[in-house]
Amino acid sequence: MNLNRRNLLLAGAGLALSLASPFGVAAQEKVIRIGALIAASGSTAFMGSSQRETIEMLVDEYNAAGGMTGNKVVLTLYDTEGNGTVAAQQFRRLIDSDQVDVVIGPSTTGESLALMAVANESKVPLVSFAGAESVVNPPTPFVFKVPPTDRIVVKHLLSFMKKRGINSIAVLSSADGYGQAGLTVIKDVADELGVPVMASEEFGPKDTDMTPQVLKVRSSGADALLIWSVNPGPTIILKNAASVGYDKPIFNGYGAASPALIEQAGPAAEGSYVSSMRLLAPQSLAEDDPMRGVVTKLADNYRAKYGKEPTTFIAHPADALSLIAAAVKASGGEVDRVKLAEAMRSGISFAGANGMFNFTDTNHNGLDENSNSMIMLQVKGGEFVVAD
Structure with missing residues (x-):
């Protein structure tokens, strides 16, 4: 081998080792990889397009504030077009190719029902935006949802x-x-x-x-x-x-x-x-209601960024990300698919845009008739x- 070529190869290998080492010039950044399946086009775009905008806005906000317990949020978002078959294919891609830690969405009930078995088999937490209670009743280990049930x-x-x-x-x-x-x-x-x-x-x-x-x-x-x-x-x-x-x-x-x-x-x-x-x-919430600040801030920030009125559907990605952030915190900042799901079903409570949440092992929606939703x-x- 040419001596100069050999030296270049060794130099390149040394650089790679240096970057990979925690003592190198650039230690690997802590991240949480979140996949999003959103019906941003097609017949359900009226809900999905605003959800996509909200996710992108909130990911920027989380990262500007230091991420989720020190983990930078890395987002991979796909447009399902409201199609359950497409959503299932994209879900597999998020899990296998993109190596995400958790998935939020899809936007609709039909899509969500199509993904439940895969989420549980693959042991990847799925936080759905579906309305139907059948998504979480009976509860399964890796499937959650944030809108109130039907x-x-x-x-x-x-x-x-x-x-x-x-x-x-x-x-x-x-x-x-x-x-x-x-x-x-x-x-x-x-x-x-x-x-x-x-x-x-x-x-x-x-x-x-x-x-x-x-x-x-x-x-x-x-x-x-x-x-x-x-x-x-x-x-x-x-x-x-x-x-x-x-x-x-x-x-x-x-x-x-x-x-x-x-x-x-x-x-x-x-x-x-x-x-x-x-x-x-x-304005329907009392001045001292803990939900009022959450709802008002979300609506105001969306309005300021996009110059239009928010839909009620933007609450779903906001609450899904709040749940994930709380699960990361409960896991001590460690990002692991199984541990995140365990944290989600082990008693996480917070004031969300959709209500006062209390996730438990038996309530994977976190809401009930008394949640002020x-x-x-x-x-x-x-x-x-x-x-x-």
């Missing part, structure tokens, strides 16, 4: 209705993971609270006209209509209901809790109700106002 929201809705003298309902739900899981819970809670379901109709997530279903609801004689779907379904139904003169109260679950509901439905949204997390109405909003004058 059961918490349905109880909030039906209890509010009963106080208003509404004693029977009709339901329009989407024929997808979120809608079907929610419908099961609605029927269960309605039976528990003594609220008859007079009609139950489904529609496809891509349907553009639900007039036939609205007419069946009207003929059922139910006191009110409950829509269980994410947009654009609720906006289409509100327009269809207005066009046929449906005059009973209309309620939406939290999947429609977004300014997009008013923007897309226009005058047809007027008077309708939405069960929402507190992010759309920070939900507020009823009504559309008045083209704006959301607190209804209760």
Whole structure:
């Protein structure tokens, strides 16, 4: 071998050893690798695009403050387009190729249900943004979620209705993971609270006209209509209901809790109700409520950075990152997949944007009916106002 070439190779090897050594010029930086699966495009982009923006904003904030217990946050984010098959492929890539320590998302229930088995088999903590309680009930070792469960929201809705003298309902739900899981819970809670379901109709997530279903609801004689779907379904139904003169109260679950509901439905949204997390109405929290500062700061920072109003969906990545940060701290700053999951299910509590969290071995959502999560909003004058 040429002597000069040999010396260059040795010099290169020495440099590599120096960089790898804790006593070298640049000791290896402590990091936590977080993967994110977000439906940032496609039919669910109305929620996923704001979630992506929030994740990027908060990762910068964490790193500016020194990371998570001294660990710099390294983010790898993929756009699932709301497709469960794509999400499953990307999840495998995050685990096997990107070597992430924890995954947040996906944005939807259907995607999340598709990943649960893989998360538990691979022993990688997954913090989902799904609504359905079936994601965490029964609890499994490596799967968690941060939005309130559909059961918490349905109880909030039906209890509010009963106080208003509404004693029977009709339901329009989407024929997808979120809608079907929610419908099961609605029927269960309605039976528990003594609220008859007079009609139950489904529609496809891509349907553009639900007039036939609205007419069946009207003929059922139910006191009110409950829509269980994410947009654009609720906006289409509100327009269809207005066009046929449906005059009973209309309620939406939290999947429609977004300014997009008013923007897309226009005058047809007027008077309708939405069960929402507190992010759309920070003023609904008492001045001394520990959630108020969290909710207000998140909304203000998002508004300042992106120049637009936040959606309620940005609370999910904020709370997921808070959970991870608390788990890293509980693990003494050590980043390990199994230890992070163990910490998450071993009694982590914090004030989040979605409620007062208390994660335990039996509650992988960290929320219950007493977590101060939900507020009823009504559309008045083209704006959301607190209804209760």
